[in-house]
Amino acid sequence: MSLLTVASVAPLTPRMTRVTFDGPGLDELETWPDQQLKLLFPRPGGSAHVSDSSDAGTWYQAYLAIPEPERPWMRSFTVRSLADGVLTVDFVLHGDTGPASRWAATAQAGDVIGRFGPSRDYARPLGTADLLVFAGDETALPAIASLLELLPGSQRRLAFVEVADPVEEQDVPGVRWVHRSAGEDLVSVVTAAGVPSSAWVWLGGEASAVRALRRHFVGLGVSKRDIEFSGYWRRALTQDDAPTADDLAEARERLAALSE
Ligand SMILES: Cc1cc2nc3c(=O)[nH]c(=O)nc-3n(C[C@H](O)[C@H](O)[C@H](O)COP(=O)(O)OP(=O)(O)OC[C@H]3O[C@@H](n4cnc5c(N)ncnc54)[C@H](O)[C@@H]3O)c2cc1C
Incomplete structure (x- = not known):
C-alpha cells in the first residue's frame, strides 16, 4: 500500500474530473491494458494509511483490522494513464452520496489518499x-x-x-x-x-x-x-x-x- 499526493485537478466535463497524482513507487510500475487499482479515501480527520505490506492477502487483513470508524473507504478505479511517475485517474462526479465522488468533487493539489495496486493479478x-x-x-x-x-x-x-x-x-x-x-x-x-x-x-x-x-x-x-x-x-x-x-x-x- 502506498500514498498518493494530488498534483493537479482539472474538470474534463461537468460530471468527470481528471486528477493526477505523484507518489512513491509510481515510476517503477509496469503498465498493461485496462489497469485497475484500489484507492483509499480517509474518513474525516483520519488517515489513508494502512500498512506497508505489498502482499495482497496480508495487506487486506491489515485493512480489515482497522476499526470501522477509522478505516479509509476503499473504491476501485482505472489507471487512465501512468507515465514518468505520474498517475492519472478520471473520476465520475455522481453526487455527494459516495466518498470517492465526494472526495473528487473537492480534491486539491496536496491532498493525500492511498492506493493498492495496480496488480498484475487483475490484468x-x-x-x-x-x-x-x-x-x-x-x-x-x-x-x-x-x-x-x-x-x-x-x-x-x-x-x-x-x-x-x-x-x-x-x-x-x-x-x-x-x-x-x-x-x-x-x-x-x-x-x-x-x-x-x-x-x-x-x-x-x-x-x-x-x-x-x-x-x-x-x-x-x-x-x-x-x-x-x-x-x-x-x-x-x-x-x-x-x-x-x-x-x-x-x-x-x-x-x-x-x-x-
Ligand atoms: C474495476 C473498476 C474500475 C473502475 N474505474 C472507474 C474509473 O476509472 N472512474 C470512475 O469514476 N469510476 C470507476 N469505477 C466505478 C467506481 O468504483 C464506483 O462508481 C464507486 O461506487 C464509486 O464510489 P463512491 O464512493 O463514489 O460511491 P459508493 O459509496 O460506492 O456509492 C454511493 C451511492 O452512489 C451510487 N453510485 C456509485 N457510482 C455511481 C455512478 N457512476 N453513477 C451514479 N450513481 C453511482 C451507488 O449506487 C450508491 O447509491 C470502477 C469500478 C471498478 C470495479
Whole structure:
C-alpha cells in the first residue's frame, strides 16, 4: 500500500474530473491494458494509511483490522494513464452520496489518499478476434478510452459509451455515444447493433446493464470465454455493501468462464 499526493485537478466535463497524482513507487510500475487499482479515501480527520505490506492477502487483513470508524473507504478505479511517475485517474462526479465522488468533487493539489495496486493479478488481456466490441457507461470510459488507444489502426472495433448528455462526450475517436438525456440507454443501443458471434466483447459499468448485455451476447452465440465483463457499480448500493445474489452469480460466471 502506498500514498498518493494530488498534483493537479482539472474538470474534463461537468460530471468527470481528471486528477493526477505523484507518489512513491509510481515510476517503477509496469503498465498493461485496462489497469485497475484500489484507492483509499480517509474518513474525516483520519488517515489513508494502512500498512506497508505489498502482499495482497496480508495487506487486506491489515485493512480489515482497522476499526470501522477509522478505516479509509476503499473504491476501485482505472489507471487512465501512468507515465514518468505520474498517475492519472478520471473520476465520475455522481453526487455527494459516495466518498470517492465526494472526495473528487473537492480534491486539491496536496491532498493525500492511498492506493493498492495496480496488480498484475487483475490484468485482463485483450481478445484477438477480428472485431472487438467495447460497451460501458462513463465509469468505464477511462478503461475503454485507454484500451482503444492501444489498438492498432487496422483492428476492427465498435465502442459504445453511455453518458448523461452530449456535454459529457470526450475526445475519444470512434465512440458511439449513448445519451440518457435523449432517452437512450446502453443496453437498447448495443443490443440493436449487428455484432457477429465471432466478436470479442468487453463490458463494464452499472451491474444490471452489464449482466443484461452479457446475456445478450451469450444468446447471440459469442463464446463466454470471449466476453470480459465487470459490474463497476450497483444502483442504490455502495461498494461496501454485501454482494447481492446477482453479484454472487456474476462472480461464479466469471470463474466458470476462466476455467472454460
Ligand atoms: C474495476 C473498476 C474500475 C473502475 N474505474 C472507474 C474509473 O476509472 N472512474 C470512475 O469514476 N469510476 C470507476 N469505477 C466505478 C467506481 O468504483 C464506483 O462508481 C464507486 O461506487 C464509486 O464510489 P463512491 O464512493 O463514489 O460511491 P459508493 O459509496 O460506492 O456509492 C454511493 C451511492 O452512489 C451510487 N453510485 C456509485 N457510482 C455511481 C455512478 N457512476 N453513477 C451514479 N450513481 C453511482 C451507488 O449506487 C450508491 O447509491 C470502477 C469500478 C471498478 C470495479
